[in-house]
Amino acid sequence: MADVKQIIAHRVAQELQDGYVVNLGIGLPTLVANYVPEGIDISLQSENGIIGMAGVAKGADIDKDIVNSGGVNVNVYPGATFFDSAVSFGIIRGGHVDMTVLGALQVDQEGNIASHIIPGKMAPGMGGAMDLITGAKKVIVAMQHTQKGAPKLFEKISLPATGLKAVNMIVTEMGVIEITDKGFELRELAPGVTVEDIQAATAAPVHVTGEIKEMCMPEE
Amino acid sequence: MADVKQIIAHRVAQELQDGYVVNLGIGLPTLVANYVPEGIDISLQSENGIIGMAGVAKGADIDKDIVNSGGVNVNVYPGATFFDSAVSFGIIRGGHVDMTVLGALQVDQEGNIASHIIPGKMAPGMGGAMDLITGAKKVIVAMQHTQKGAPKLFEKISLPATGLKAVNMIVTEMGVIEITDKGFELRELAPGVTVEDIQAATAAPVHVTGEIKEMCMPEE
Amino acid sequence: MRDKIITAKEAAAMINDGSSVMVGGFMANGAPEGIMDALVEKDVKELTVICNDGGFGPAFDENGVEVKGPSGAGKLIKNHSVKKLIATHIGLNKQVAEQMNKGEMIVNLIPQGSLAEMVRAGGNGLGGVLTPTGVGTEIEDSELTLQKMTIADKDYLLMAPVKADFAVLGGTVVDKKGNVYYRGTTKNFQTLMATAADTVIVEAEKIVEVGELDPDMVMTPYIFVDYIVVGGDK
């Protein structure tokens, strides 16, 4: 069976639509690019100043003047463009990014998200995350449902917020949850996972208000 | 003897310093470029998006994609650059223009200036004038001292303001006036003009607080 | 890749009476003349036009015969297509003042640097523009001035962001994806307007294949451009 991260990335990729401008956070979200559905043409934005980013560059493909937001050399597609940080965040803040995918430490039923600091332990800085969470049209959190068994979905986040009322959808290895006025609404369950399982792993009510589909899996 | 406009433009040009970035308004101020002193290298900014503007282009020199703020085709010097209106006014508002020269309908002893509207008669719009008056480090008004004998320098402007406490110096065919905390301070008189003459043509006190020099004239 | 190329007529067909339209160009330099012509041809009315200026009006000989047509937004003005004009300068097109004085058109004059930044703010998700320009002037009373503020002992006006239904722009070289290069002084408001309208249509002097434009020469990334009109050298 596919790796948990690949399962999550694959499912997130089903949310992509033709023509989407997408910003993928570091780590798991990056894997989404490997599962872009056939016939769908998306543009990856990198907040350090690229539209049309491709994968990591290796060997002779490396161009020292072209890196992603982690400082790693990347390739770009024909028609890609480069710009400064003001233009880049104008794109983000101005609502020109259709979807952003990122991890989280905590998400709550109002769509509040904590992803950038654990006071006293870890403060790497928010980088572009606060702008992306505020500016992207659709914010998807892609992460494992629990952290060593402890829930990450809450009634109210306890860590410092990275953004308020921002998250639209959460995709985990257990299922797909949308955040609506009602709170967490279950849309899909992974094969073999029950409503009770996902509720037990979630520290807030998981509402079932309509048909629950089976979450699709990557081909082996 | 030189034309009045040429006399004024010539005197304004003596204020230029090496390395200055200068924006010249339309009409008389444009003539200042003809009198840049020897050994002084200035850069003309055009608010529609040029640094390094040269004179009006003619014949084969005309490039349809290069115009000044009046829409007239111009030449540029080697090393000139083009940019959009946000960058152009970032340069202006950000204090990167050392000097602007413009005409006026009225100027008062506080440095308030009216230059863009005569209610009910003429409202061409302020264009870039309000930004230039606010942003340029030194604002020089270059104009004839009176309008058909009527004064243009007042205790208080009566027309709608284009900018407040903005004008540093006024150069006319009669002399040079600086605006200080005291009001209009006379610095220079044109040959043959007396303090009484310039006071009679000015609707506010003209203070004499130091040595009055003779205003230099263009060579014939 | 979606085909973005349409005709000027198809572009005009999208823009209806009452639309708000940003028109690129500075004294018509860089303006999308083909789209202007198509809008006149369609005889669209009641537009709100946002443009640096009113373009050039027509020129007449001593007998009142038109010897040179208008250009840029001046074409829409002459056709009485404009209900409201938001601009910085209208002095080079007498027809603007004529229609304004007759009460046929509302003209909202804004300082040039402020308007540029207001369009940028509209396209960049900023809540307003805090500029010292216009303090103490009639701009304080503009409907686009949100409030006056004092910060660190200096007075500023908070100007509203500006957006529109459409932006019609003129690009020098456009690739088939929609990346735009504006040569020389044709950049003016165009890079800003491209970010601030629901639908962006660029009239291209020259269209090239994807990859032919240097990525560092692109001044409007393709994601902003919805449609491309084949223009040609004017």
Place this chain on the structure above:
Amino acid sequence: MRDKIITAKEAAAMINDGSSVMVGGFMANGAPEGIMDALVEKDVKELTVICNDGGFGPAFDENGVEVKGPSGAGKLIKNHSVKKLIATHIGLNKQVAEQMNKGEMIVNLIPQGSLAEMVRAGGNGLGGVLTPTGVGTEIEDSELTLQKMTIADKDYLLMAPVKADFAVLGGTVVDKKGNVYYRGTTKNFQTLMATAADTVIVEAEKIVEVGELDPDMVMTPYIFVDYIVVGGDK
């Protein structure tokens, strides 16, 4: 034309203990490495550094031996030259957190889009930046947040403009007048920082004669650049 070319050592000589310095580059991409080295050589202290990030710290092998040096602002961090760092992200340089936790360095973290716009505002004469980013977060309490405002029912933070004594930048091609072209992703904060410092020093990978750069490729006009350091390919 004034000769703007100086050495990295001469550049460092201008920057004294306690200066505020904007450092170009994004994760050291585009950073002026030669000027960084010269500042370490001079052993300047107590700097306030404004940079997207803390650069890369040195890499060590299992025995604690440094196998790869730091880069970008990481050089200044390693040398304990920085009293205060204003940045958006410091996660890729452990030495920043170390010095911060020991109380040796103050770190002021700002959202990346906000910081970019705040530097732009500093250089462009704007009174602040009105952004929705950071509403409801700890950024509301930042010393660089002027106030919270509600405009048209939406909440915004008004962020302060940022300026500095110096900007040290890395340009790909620079002409002798000081026009700068930054290739690929080396633009980042550099175009903005060039407008927002009293003295701007650009380290050029390649220096060309005036007129060799396409005027439309210039991303920092020469009027912003005070000095040019000959860098070379890093």
